[in-house]
Amino acid sequence: MRSFYGFFVISLLSVAKLLDGEERPNFILILADDMGYSDLGCYGGEIKTPNLDRLAENGLRYTQAYNTSKCWTTRISLLTGLYHHRSDRNFMNTALVGEVLKPADYHTWWTGKHHADFNPYDRGFDHFSGFLGGAINFWNPGDRAREGEDEPGWRAVYSWAFDDKVIKPYNPTTEFFATDTFTDWSLEWLEEDQVFAKPFFLFLSYNAPHWPLHAHIEDIRKYDGVYDQGYEAIRNSRYRKQINLGLFDEKVTPLSEADHTPWSELSEKERKDEALRMQIHAAMVDRLDQNIGRLIGRLEELQKLENTLILFLVDNGASPEKPKRGYKNPNSEWGSVGSFEAIGQSWANAVNSPFKKWKIQSMEGGICTPMIAHWPEGIQLSKNSIARDPCHLIDVLPTFMELAGKQAEYPNDLPKLDGISLTSTFSGKKLLRDDPLFFQFGSWQAIRQDQWKLVKRKKEPWQLYDLSKDRTETKDLALQFPDRTNSMKKKWIEMASEIGANVSN
Numbered sequence: 001m002r003s004f005y006g007f008f009v010i011s012l013l014s015v016a017k018l019l020d021g022e023e024r025p026n027f028i029l030i031l032a033d034d035m036g037y038s039d040l041g042c043y044g045g046e047i048k049t050p051n052l053d054r055l056a057e058n059g060l061r062y063t064q065a066y067n068t069s070k071c072w073t074t075r076i077s078l079l080t081g082l083y084h085h086r087s088d089r090n091f092m093n094t095a096l097v098g099e100v101l102k103p104a105d106y107h108t109w110w111t112g113k114h115h116a117d118f119n120p121y122d123r124g125f126d127h128f129s130g131f132l133g134g135a136i137n138f139w140n141p142g143d144r145a146r147e148g149e150d151e152p153g154w155r156a157v158y159s160w161a162f163d164d165k166v167i168k169p170y171n172p173t174t175e176f177f178a179t180d181t182f183t184d185w186s187l188e189w190l191e192e193d194q195v196f197a198k199p200f201f202l203f204l205s206y207n208a209p210h211w212p213l214h215a216h217i218e219d220i221r222k223y224d225g226v227y228d229q230g231y232e233a234i235r236n237s238r239y240r241k242q243i244n245l246g247l248f249d250e251k252v253t254p255l256s257e258a259d260h261t262p263w264s265e266l267s268e269k270e271r272k273d274e275a276l277r278m279q280i281h282a283a284m285v286d287r288l289d290q291n292i293g294r295l296i297g298r299l300e301e302l303q304k305l306e307n308t309l310i311l312f313l314v315d316n317g318a319s320p321e322k323p324k325r326g327y328k329n330p331n332s333e334w335g336s337v338g339s340f341e342a343i344g345q346s347w348a349n350a351v352n353s354p355f356k357k358w359k360i361q362s363m364e365g366g367i368c369t370p371m372i373a374h375w376p377e378g379i380q381l382s383k384n385s386i387a388r389d390p391c392h393l394i395d396v397l398p399t400f401m402e403l404a405g406k407q408a409e410y411p412n413d414l415p416k417l418d419g420i421s422l423t424s425t426f427s428g429k430k431l432l433r434d435d436p437l438f439f440q441f442g443s444w445q446a447i448r449q450d451q452w453k454l455v456k457r458k459k460e461p462w463q464l465y466d467l468s469k470d471r472t473e474t475k476d477l478a479l480q481f482p483d484r485t486n487s488m489k490k491k492w493i494e495m496a497s498e499i500g501a502n503v504s505n
Contacts, residue, residue, distance in 0.1 A: 027101075033113065039282075042061060044239065070360055078393040097201065153338045206288055222283065398419045
């Protein structure tokens with residue numbers, strides 16, 4: 001039987017508050033794009049992320065949170081509580097979080113990236129400001145150069161929506177920088193007078209640090225020389241910090257085998273270029289954190305932080321891509337409007353420490369996300385708490401529904417939610433899930449049942465891992481446990497058939 005959202009297990013204090021009719025929590029859902037598992041300081045990184053580190057220190061970090069390995073599929077599951085296979089790219093046959101929370105008397109806002117064709121304003125959101133596509137030029141998402149500037153590198157021209165108005169192309173002023181601007185729009189909505197009359201839901205869907213590598217020059221300069229040591233050094237130092245932070249046990253989570261070009265084999269110019277790629281990536285993550293700090297500061301000024309559940313997570317593992325398509329000015333300074341670069345496979349492997357692989361793949365490096373929950377009035381745990389139970393994007397909407405109360409109703413004529421509420425983790429309790437976690441995207445297939453994970457690519461043999469003893473998938477146990485391999489394979493096929501996933505691989 002598939003678990004539904006009926007596990008209404010939250011801390012006694014939170015239950016008492018809801019029963020006493022006290023103010024329901026606000027919800028802020030923050031999604032980063034193509035960020036590495038270990039990029040944040042609180043997950044092992046050297047990048048300066050004091051604001052997210054603060055949320056982690058005073059909230060909850062998850063070590064086994066899962067996404068779908070791809071941006072648009074992740075957004076479907078995150079916003080609907082369903083495996084993305086039950087829908088199409090335009091979220092048909094679903095209820096979005098805005099459609100569920102708005103009737104429960106929540107303000108519903110969404111800014112930033114929306115990797116689909118429809119306007120979220122038509123699907124339960126009071127405000128939407130953002131683009132209906134996958135990747136944009138951070139400085140200039142329009143179709144032409146602005147006065148005094150280069151032609152925009154990576155000139156993908158999407159439709160933009162501002163509530164009920166849809167614009168194509170959108171040619172902003174020179175003050176525009178996507179990460180900053182998306183935060184500006186969110187802060188404007190917080191200033192609306194009516195926000196004080198009822199709770200709000202904000203989906204802040206950043207496209208950073210997705211390619212193209214674009215960043216403020218002052219942020220780039222913060223990381224001068226930091227990455228000159230190369231892939232191996234950064235990956236190893238992050239791993240050691242992860243062990244020291246208590247995120248992983250070295251015996252259970254050995255550092256996976258490196259999957260990158262040896263730094264020593266690169267020419268001096270190649271090393272310089274590669275270090276600069278990562279320097280700009282770090283600057284993008286740094287700026288993301290700065291903007292989250294702006295949001296936190298305003299919540300504090302409004303006295304809203306204590307009763308706001310903030311969830312931060314990432315849509316997939318870091319991207320190995322170095323796209324060749326699209327325009328770029330070879331003479332343009334990297335990070336500026338005319339440039340178009342990406343970090344590539346070697347850095348993707350490094351920033352996903354300690355895991356294997358990256359975006360699109362169903363190894364842990366493709367489907368694991370750092371996830372932080374912060375809610376002072378609802379998370380009754382000590383500082384630097386860590387939740388180690390497996391969870392998934394499909395669990396986010398059931399969590400919001402439980403905390404929003406009985407007014408948040410899910411339509412009876414749609415598929416039942418695949419996820420369960422995460423609120424038990426807010427008081428240190430275990431998650432109780434009936435079904436395994438299911439994964440399928442492109443040529444990859446996987447299933448997570450308790451501590452066991454079965455995974456394969458295309459027609460290759462299934463691989464079996466005991467993640468309680470081998471979190472980084474270093475020892476394939478499929479031949480050693482053939483009965484378990486076969487039973488989990490059958491369960492994967494059963495679930496794939498039930499939710500409408502592709503089983504042809």
